[in-house]
Amino acid sequence: MHHQQPQRNQPQQHKKQTYVMMQYTPLATGSAGQFDTYGRVHQFVPPPAIVARCPKLTRYKMLGFLAVAMLSLVLLAFTAARTSRVGDSVFRGDDHSLPNRGGAAVSPMCNLVVQDEAGAPGGAEGEVVGNAGLDGAGLQGPGGRDSIGTAPLNRGQNEVHVYPSERYETDPSRRRIKRFPTAIVIGARKAGTRAVLRFVDLHPDVVTSKREPHFFDREYNQGLEWYRHEMPLSLPSQITLEKTPNYLVDWDVPKRVYSFNESIKLILIVREPISRAVSDYVQLKERAIKNGRAQPFPDFEELAIDPSTGAVDKSYAPVKRSLYSRHLERWLAFFNLSQILVVDGDNIRYRPWEEMAKVEKFLGLSHQVKQDCFVFNETKGFFCVNIRDQKKGNGATVEKCLSESKGRVHPPIDPVVRSKLKAFYRPFNKRFFYRIGRTFPWD
Numbered sequence: 155m156h157h158q159q160p161q162r163n164q165p166q167q168h169k170k171q172t173y174v175m176m177q178y179t180p181l182a183t184g185s186a187g188q189f190d191t192y193g194r195v196h197q198f199v200p201p202p203a204i205v206a207r208c209p210k211l212t213r214y215k216m217l218g219f220l221a222v223a224m225l226s227l228v229l230l231a232f233t234a235a236r237t238s239r240v241g242d243s244v245f246r247g248d249d250h251s252l253p254n255r256g257g258a259a260v261s262p263m264c265n266l267v268v269q270d271e272a273g274a275p276g277g278a279e280g281e282v283v284g285n286a287g288l289d290g291a292g293l294q295g296p297g298g299r300d301s302i303g304t305a306p307l308n309r310g311q312n313e314v315h316v317y318p319s320e321r322y323e324t325d326p327s328r329r330r331i332k333r334f335p336t337a338i339v340i341g342a343r344k345a346g347t348r349a350v351l352r353f354v355d356l357h358p359d360v361v362t363s364k365r366e367p368h369f370f371d372r373e374y375n376q377g378l379e380w381y382r383h384e385m386p387l388s389l390p391s392q393i394t395l396e397k398t399p400n401y402l403v404d405w406d407v408p409k410r411v412y413s414f415n416e417s418i419k420l421i422l423i424v425r426e427p428i429s430r431a432v433s434d435y436v437q438l439k440e441r442a443i444k445n446g447r448a449q450p451f452p453d454f455e456e457l458a459i460d461p462s463t464g465a466v467d468k469s470y471a472p473v474k475r476s477l478y479s480r481h482l483e484r485w486l487a488f489f490n491l492s493q494i495l496v497v498d499g500d501n502i503r504y505r506p507w508e509e510m511a512k513v514e515k516f517l518g519l520s521h522q523v524k525q526d527c528f529v530f531n532e533t534k535g536f537f538c539v540n541i542r543d544q545k546k547g548n549g550a551t552v553e554k555c556l557s558e559s560k561g562r563v564h565p566p567i568d569p570v571v572r573s574k575l576k577a578f579y580r581p582f583n584k585r586f587f588y589r590i591g592r593t594f595p596w597d
C-alpha cells in the first residue's frame with residue numbers, strides 16, 4: 155500500500171494559477187479519504203477562496219471532479235483493506251493453496267526485534283529467528299557431562315550455573331546462564347511444533363533450544379547436566395523452552411519428565427490426524443530416498459492399509475502417531491490436564507497469532523507475539539515472521555520463514571483410503587476430545 159503524501163496549503167505564488175490547490179482535513183473514522191504518511195485519513199476539500207478565484211471551474215465541474223476523486227479514494231481504501239486482512243480466512247486440511255493472492259501484508263507495527271544467540275536483542279544472522287543453542291568446543295567444563303547424573307531435579311535447582319570459563323566465553327556480562335526448561339513442547343511430530351517454538355521465541359522473555367535435545371527419550375543416560383548444556387543462555391527474566399516431538403509417543407518419557415520436574419508445563423500441538431499422518435509419511439519417504447534406502451518408496455495407501463485385511467494398519471508408525479488419545483492418556487497418568495496446553499496445529503498455520511496468544515497466557519507471559527508480527531509469504535505458502543532488525547536500524551524489518559523441510563507437498567490420497575482412515579480415527583478423536591474437554595473440526 156502506498157501512502158500518499160498530503161500537500162499542505164501553500165501561499166499563492168502566481169495570481170493567474172488555474173489549478174486547484176488541495177487542502178486535507180482529518181476525517182472521522184469510516185469516511186472515504188486519503189491516507190497520509192502516518193496512516194491518517196484525510197478528505198479532499200477545495201478551499202472556497204480558490205474556487206472563487208477560478209471562474210473556469212463551475213460548480214458542476216467541481217462536483218464531477220470531486221466524484222472522480224472520491225471514487226479513486228474508495229478504490230484505494232478497498233485495496234488497502236483487502237491487503238490488511240491476510241489470513242482472515244480459515245483453511246483446513248491438506249490445502250496448500252494460498253490464502254492471499256493480493257500481496258503480503260507487511261506491518262511496520264511489530265515491536266519485537268531479532269534476538270541474538272543468547273536471547274538478547276542484537277541480531278542473529280541466518281534463517282533461524284531467535285536463540286540458537288550453544289553447541290561445540292569450549293563449553294565443556296571441569297567435572298564432565300555426567301556430574302549431575304540422572305537424578306531427579308530438586309525444587310529450586312532449576313538454575314544451574316555454567317562453569318566460570320564457559321560463562322566468561324559466552325557472556326561477558328555474566329548475567330546469562332543456562333537454565334533447565336520450564337516448559338516442553340512434547341509433540342506431536344509434524345503438527346507445527348517448530349512453528350510454535352519459533353514464534354514463541356520472538357518473545358523477549360523466552361529462549362528456546364535450537365535443536366531437539368531428545369533428552370528424555372534417547373539421551374537420558376547422559377544425565378541432567380548434559381540436558382542443561384543443550385539449553386541456550388538466558389537472563390533471569392527469561393524462561394527456557396525446548397521441543398522434542400517424539401516425547402509424546404515414547405513410553406518412558408512421561409515418568410522421566412515427572413521425576414525431572416512434576417510441575418513443568420507441557421505443550422501439545424495437534425493437527426488433523428490424517429494430514430499429520432501423511433506429513434509424517436512424506437518426511438519418512440524423503441529421508442529414505444535421500445539415504446538411498448527405498449526406491450521406489452511405497453505409496454501412503456500401501457503402508458496405511460493392511461493388504462491382507464483391507465483395514466487400517468494401526469501398527470504403521472505415521473498412522474499410530476495420530477492416535478492422540480492413546481498418547482495423551484499416558485501423560486495424564488502423571489500430569490494434570492491443567493499442566494498441558496493443547497494447541498491447534500492447523501490454526502498455527504492459518505492464524506498463528508491466535509494460538510500464540512494462548513501459549514503466552516499459559517506460560518504467564520505478556521502478550522507480545524501479535525498479528526502484526528506475521529506476514530504471509532506467497533512463495534512459501536505459509537506465514538513467516540516480520541520483525542524489527544536493530545542491526546540495520548531505521549525501523550528496518552526482516553522476514554524469516556521456517557526451513558524448506560516445513561511445508562512439503564502432500565500426495566493426493568485415495569478417497570476410499572481417506573474415508574477408512576476417517577472412520578478409524580473417529581473413536582480415538584472422540585476420546586481425545588473428551589479427555590481435553592474441547593473438540594476440533596476433524597470430521
Ligand SMILES: Nc1ncnc2c1ncn2[C@@H]1O[C@H](COP(=O)(O)OS(=O)(=O)O)[C@@H](OP(=O)(O)O)[C@H]1O
Pocket residue numbers: 342343344345346347348349399433434499502503536537538556559560561562563
Ligand atoms: N508458518 C509455518 N511455516 C512452515 N510450516 C508450518 C507453519 N505453520 C505450520 N506449519 C506446519 O508445520 C509442519 C511441520 O511440523 P513440525 O515442525 O512439528 O515437524 S517436525 O515434527 O518438527 O518434523 C508442516 O507440515 P507439512 O506441511 O506437512 O510439511 C507445516 O504444515
